[in-house]
Amino acid sequence: MKKLVYKIMFMLTVLVCSTSCEKEMALDVDVRDFNPDNYVPGPLDDWLTTEFLDTYNIEVVYRWRRELAPIGKDMVPPREDRVQAAMEAVRDTWLVPYLQIAGKNFIKPLAPKQIVLHGSEEYNDNGTITLGTADGGRRVVLNVINRFDKANRTATKRMMRTVHHEFTHIINQMVLIPADYQEISRGGYLANWTNEGDTEAQELGFVSRYARMNEMEDFAEMVAHLLVEGQIWFDNWVASSPTVGAERLRLKEQAVRDYFLLNFEIDFAELQLAVANSFDEVSPVTPLGDLLRSAGVGGITDINPHNQTHPSSAFTAIWDATMSALNADGGRSLGAIALEFDSQGELTIRFDYANSAGSNFIGRVDMDMVVDDDGTTTFAVASPQRGSGSAHNNYNGRRNAFAPFVDFLTENTFRADWMNSVYPGSAGIFGGFFLANDPSLYFYGGVN
Secondary structure, eight states: OHHHHHHHHHHHHHHHHHHHHTTTSOOOOOGGGGOSOOOOOOHHHHHHIIIIIHHHOOEEEOSOOGGGSOTTOOOOOOOHHHHHHHHHHHIIIIIHHHHHHHOHHHHHHHSOSEEEEOSSOEEOTTSOEEOEEEETTTEEEEOOGGGOOTTOHHHHHHHHHHHHHHHHHHHHHHSOOOTTHHHHTTTOOOTTGGGSOHHHHHHTTOSSSGGGSOHHHHHHHHHHIIIIIOHHHHHHHHHTSOHHHHHHHHHHHHHHHHHHHHHHOOOHHHHHHHHHHHHHHHSOOOOHHHHHHTTOOOEEEEEOGGGSSSOOHHHHHHHHHHHHHHHHTTSOEEEEEEEEEOTTOOEEEEEEEEOTTOOEEEEEEEEEEEEOTTOEEEEEEOSSOSOOSHHHHHHHHTHHHHHHHHHHHHTSOEEEEEGGGTSTTOTTTEEEEEETTEEEEEEEEEEO
C-alpha cells in the first residue's frame, strides 16, 4: 500500500514541476479542437426544431448526454435513423390529439420541455425494464428507441402507452387525482407488483399488474390504456373480468372521465376517438383478409356476444340458438368459440363448452376457408377432417348442437375485416366477419 501511495504522489510532483517550469509560456490552444464530437446539425435537427421546439417549446435530446441517463445503468444512445419515426408517432398520437380536443392553452403549458431518447432498455434489479419516466413535469425519457418500428402497431402502442402514462403524471401534478380514487381498490395495491401477473390484476380491477403499484400508477395506467388501447379493448377487459373486478374498473373509468371533464373541460370520449384515428394514420394495419390469406393470423378468440360490448344482435340470436341446442343435449352450455389457424392458414373451429356438472370440454371441427382479394370469405366443413382425437370426437358427438353456428358459416358469404367500423380504434386488436349482404350481422374476437 505504501509503495502505491508513493507512486501516485510522485506523479503529482512531476506534474506540478512540469507546470511550474512552463508557466511563462504562452498557450495558443482551443480546447474545442480536442472535442471528438464535432457535430454539425443536420436535417434531423432542423425537423425536430420545427416540429417540437418551435411549435411546442419541447427540446428533443437524442444525442448522448450521460447526465440525462440513470446513474448505474448501462444505456446507449438511439440510432439516428429511428428518431424521426419515433417522434412522428409521439407528435401525431399524443400532442396533436390533445391539441385538437383540449386546445393549445392546455397542451402547450403542460407539455414537458424536454424529451430525452435512449436507444436501449433500462434494466431493473427486479427483472423488469423501464420504458420511460417523467421527471418533475419538465422532462420525459423514452427508452428502447433502437427497436422502434412505426409500421409495427404493437410496438408503437407500447411506446405511446408510456408517453400517455407519463403525461398523466404531469397532469396530476397540476390537479391531484380524486382523493377517494384509492378507495376503489384499497387492499389491492402491491409494492412488489412483479410477484403477481395480469390475471390477478384483472380479477382485482386493474388494467395491468403495474397499476397495482399505487393509486398514482393505477390512475396513469387507466388513462394510458383507455386512450391507446381504446374503448373496445377496455370494454372487453371489463367483460372478461369477474364481477368485483368489473365493478372496480367501471368506477375507475368514470373517475377518469370526470377528472378530465370537471378539471379541464375535456370530453374524454372525444380524446379517445382522436387518439384512435391517429393510430390508424400513423401505424395502419394490414387488412385482415390479407393476413388470413398469408397465414398471418394465429386465431380469432373469445367469440361470445354475451361477453362483448355492443355485439351484433342478429349474431346473438344465432349464438343463443346454439346454446339452446347444447342445453337440450344433456344440459350443456357454450362458453366461447375460437377460430384457430395453423402455420398454413388452415382453419379449425374450437368450441369451449361445459356439461351439466360444470366440467369443461373442447370440441373441434376442421374447416376449409377461402378468402378473396377483397376480403370476401366462404367456409365449408373439411372432408375428410384433418384432425382426430377426443376434441374432434366431442364435436362429432354434439354435431347437431353445434349446427346453428356451423350452418351459419357454411350457408353464407362473409367479409373479413377489422372491427373499426363498429368500434373505432380496434383495428389490429379485434377482427371478425361481416355478413356480405348485411353488415349488421357480424361476429368478432381478439386477433392474435
